[in-house]
Amino acid sequence: MTRNLPPALRAVLPETILVLVLVAAPLLLPPLGFSYDLLSRVLNWGLLGLGFDILFGLTGLLSFGQAAFYGVGGFVTAYLLVSGKVASVWLALAIGTAAAGLFGLFVGWLAVRRIGIYFTMITLAFAQMAYFIENSPLSDYTGGENGIAGVPQPKLGFGESALTISAGLPMYALLAVAFVIGFALARRIVMSPVGSILLAIRENTPRVAMLGHDVSAYKLAAFVIAALYAGLAGGMLGSFQSYMPPDAFSLETSGQLVVQTIVGGVGTLIGPLVGAAIWLWLRDNLQVIPGLGALWKLVLGIAFIGLVIWLRRGICGEIIHRMNKRREAAAVKAAQARTEAIELSEAGSAAGEPASEPAPVTVRDIVLPLAPPSRGSGDVALATSGLSRHYGGLKAVDDVSFEIRRGTIHAVIGPNGAGKSTLFKMLLDEVSPSAGEVRLFGERITGLGVTRTAQLGIAKSNQLNQLFPNLTVRQSLRVAALARSRGRMKLDLIRRSGSLPEVEAQVETVIDSLGLRERAETPAHILAYGEKRRLEIGMALATSPNVLLLDEPLAGMSPVERLATRDLIRSIAKSRTLVIVEHDLDAIFQLADRITVLYEGRLLADGSAEDVARNQAVQDAYLGGLHS
Numbered sequence: 001m002t003r004n005l006p007p008a009l010r011a012v013l014p015e016t017i018l019v020l021v022l023v024a025a026p027l028l029l030p031p032l033g034f035s036y037d038l039l040s041r042v043l044n045w046g047l048l049g050l051g052f053d054i055l056f057g058l059t060g061l062l063s064f065g066q067a068a069f070y071g072v073g074g075f076v077t078a079y080l081l082v083s084g085k086v087a088s089v090w091l092a093l094a095i096g097t098a099a100a101g102l103f104g105l106f107v108g109w110l111a112v113r114r115i116g117i118y119f120t121m122i123t124l125a126f127a128q129m130a131y132f133i134e135n136s137p138l139s140d141y142t143g144g145e146n147g148i149a150g151v152p153q154p155k156l157g158f159g160e161s162a163l164t165i166s167a168g169l170p171m172y173a174l175l176a177v178a179f180v181i182g183f184a185l186a187r188r189i190v191m192s193p194v195g196s197i198l199l200a201i202r203e204n205t206p207r208v209a210m211l212g213h214d215v216s217a218y219k220l221a222a223f224v225i226a227a228l229y230a231g232l233a234g235g236m237l238g239s240f241q242s243y244m245p246p247d248a249f250s251l252e253t254s255g256q257l258v259v260q261t262i263v264g265g266v267g268t269l270i271g272p273l274v275g276a277a278i279w280l281w282l283r284d285n286l287q288v289i290p291g292l293g294a295l296w297k298l299v300l301g302i303a304f305i306g307l308v309i310w311l312r313r314g315i316c317g318e319i320i321h322r323m324n325k326r327r328e329a330a331a332v333k334a335a336q337a338r339t340e341a342i343e344l345s346e347a348g349s350a351a352g353e354p355a356s357e358p359a360p361v362t363v364r365d366i367v368l369p370l371a372p373p374s375r376g377s378g379d380v381a382l383a384t385s386g387l388s389r390h391y392g393g394l395k396a397v398d399d400v401s402f403e404i405r406r407g408t409i410h411a412v413i414g415p416n417g418a419g420k421s422t423l424f425k426m427l428l429d430e431v432s433p434s435a436g437e438v439r440l441f442g443e444r445i446t447g448l449g450v451t452r453t454a455q456l457g458i459a460k461s462n463q464l465n466q467l468f469p470n471l472t473v474r475q476s477l478r479v480a481a482l483a484r485s486r487g488r489m490k491l492d493l494i495r496r497s498g499s500l501p502e503v504e505a506q507v508e509t510v511i512d513s514l515g516l517r518e519r520a521e522t523p524a525h526i527l528a529y530g531e532k533r534r535l536e537i538g539m540a541l542a543t544s545p546n547v548l549l550l551d552e553p554l555a556g557m558s559p560v561e562r563l564a565t566r567d568l569i570r571s572i573a574k575s576r577t578l579v580i581v582e583h584d585l586d587a588i589f590q591l592a593d594r595i596t597v598l599y600e601g602r603l604l605a606d607g608s609a610e611d612v613a614r615n616q617a618v619q620d621a622y623l624g625g626l627h628s
């Protein structure tokens with residue numbers, strides 16, 4: 001239905017619907033028990049929830065400490081106004097919001113380096129500390145348990161003619177305007193390059209770091225954005241009810257926000273508002289039912305357990321899912337059918353039957369629009385000296401020194417457990433060596449970490465796929481290409497993710513070179529195995545590296561896929577240095593200019609393919625005369 005709308009209107013459809021609903025709400029909902037005051041509180045919670053949803057829904061970081069920022073914004077604003085230090089409510093709101101953002105910067109800086117439950121615990125601990133500080137050491141400023149009364153309401157205009165925005169409908173209108181602006185801004189953030197990267201972080205954090213994005217910095221940005229929203233909502237709370245309550249800081253506030261967001265729909269932006277409407281309406285109305293008494297909390301709890309069980313994605317999440325499902329069902333079905341056909345054809349070709357489909361990859365020479373970073377002029381691209389990695393007593397890699405020449409295909413081979421993958425991981429500082437170092441074009445990169453080395457021009461495709469399962473092929477490659485065009489971190493929150501011409505050209509080139517044009521809009525988890533392997537390589541390639549490391553690129557592929565991927569590798573090698581770990585020795589001896597052989601963590605041989613094939617030690621220890 002929405003497809004028939006003009007593109008300009010379609011782009012702002014959610015905002016348009018939101019405005020219509022917010023205009024209609026005070027006309028239609030009061031008879032159902034939604035007073036203007038209740039509607040205003042719902043909007044205030046919704047504003048708090050917008051930031052939380054960017055943090056939790058988009059980035060996957062569950063904070064149990066949003067009350068800390070809500071409280072800081074609220075109390076700083078209220079104190080400045082009541083103490084007379086600032087006369088303008090708008091200015092006090094701006095300062096309160098900025099204070100919450102600064103506090104968010106501090107807490108986030110400590111929290112984002114931790115993951116999962118540890119992150120959540122740090123946010124919870126800070127919120128509890130903030131509650132204590134508000135109640136005790138700072139009670140002269142905050143009123144302690146009494147909070148701050150007499151917070152003035154905002155005024156529109158100047159001097160005598162200024163219009164006070166009083167409680168009731170005017171305050172509802174102000175909060176509605178704030179919410180619409182906050183929503184539009186949040187949606188822009190979600191659709192921006194930063195939003196794409198935050199989503200990818202939720203899908204697969206280590207891979208985002210390996211592509212060259214500074215994961216901690218992006219998480220911190222999401223954290224501060226959430227704190228700013230919370231600070232603004234907190235500031236408006238005091239002004240709207242003329243009183244800043246101490247329980248803004250309480251654990252219950254943080255917990256209620258989490259529940260409301262889950263009930264309304266995580267990752268939908270509008271979900272926290274809907275969750276708040278249901279929660280507050282039920283709470284207000286259950287409390288006044290005669291005979292229910294204190295049992296209202298029990299009834300509320302049961303109602304919410306039911307909602308969460310039957311509407312797993314939350315109310316808005318479920319609605320959006322069902323609408324998308326109907327619209328996308330045919331596309332998903334077709335994608336799955338294509339996957340089955342490809343896998344059937346691959347199984348057939350693996351069993352020696354003639355392929356029922358043409359080779360899926362049609363390779364052209366790959367000229368990527370985004371150039372790799374320019375690095376040194378020497379002949380040696382990568383060099384290791386005395387590189388070792390020990391796990392307890394096990395020497396996974398032991399004192400390995402070798403060089404990889406610029407513009408060559410260099411293979412690293414060795415039997416299972418020889419240390420190839422560990423060596424690879426050390427080449428881009430994914431794993432820190434126990435001893436020794438790696439140099440990229442003469443510059444020491446050991447100790448820089450995987451994100452910095454990626455920015456210097458090394459990328460790796462992994463032995464086990466590290467994809468973004470719910471992102472499409474195009475979205476995945478875009479996240480990779482953004483790392484080359486934007487560096488480790490850039491806060492372009494307002495521009496659209498797909499609006500960078502060079503990045504888009506890069507993505508299209510890689511899609512074509514991978515032979516995935518037909519699958520560009522297919523989520524990674526639906527792809528056939530061979531396609532996933534190619535996407536794994538493509539993501540590394542899309543960062544436009546100087547040196548591309550391929551860890552077992554042919555593993556598990558059918559013969560047809562292998563041939564196609566070999567062509568792809570040859571084509572990539574025309575413009576960059578390639579290092580390959582691979583067990584398919586026939587492929588390696590055809591592809592590689594030089595070969596390094598590892599055996600039990602040590603360097604056994606290093607030379608041209610002919611030299612290595614003739615090397616007696618290699619034959620004895622590994623090849624068993626196969627290539628003599």
Ligand SMILES: Nc1ncnc2c1ncn2[C@@H]1O[C@H](COP(=O)(O)OP(=O)(O)OP(=O)(O)O)[C@@H](O)[C@H]1O
Nearest residue numbers: 391394395396414415416417418419420421422423
């Ligand atoms: N994180 C780790 N902790 C302990 N031991 C490890 C770790 N990673 C690798 N190893 C061990 O180091 C040795 C080398 O492993 P590695 O994966 O590098 O070998 P590989 O040559 O890549 O093997 P394969 O060809 O089977 O992938 C193995 O004995 C492995 O069990």
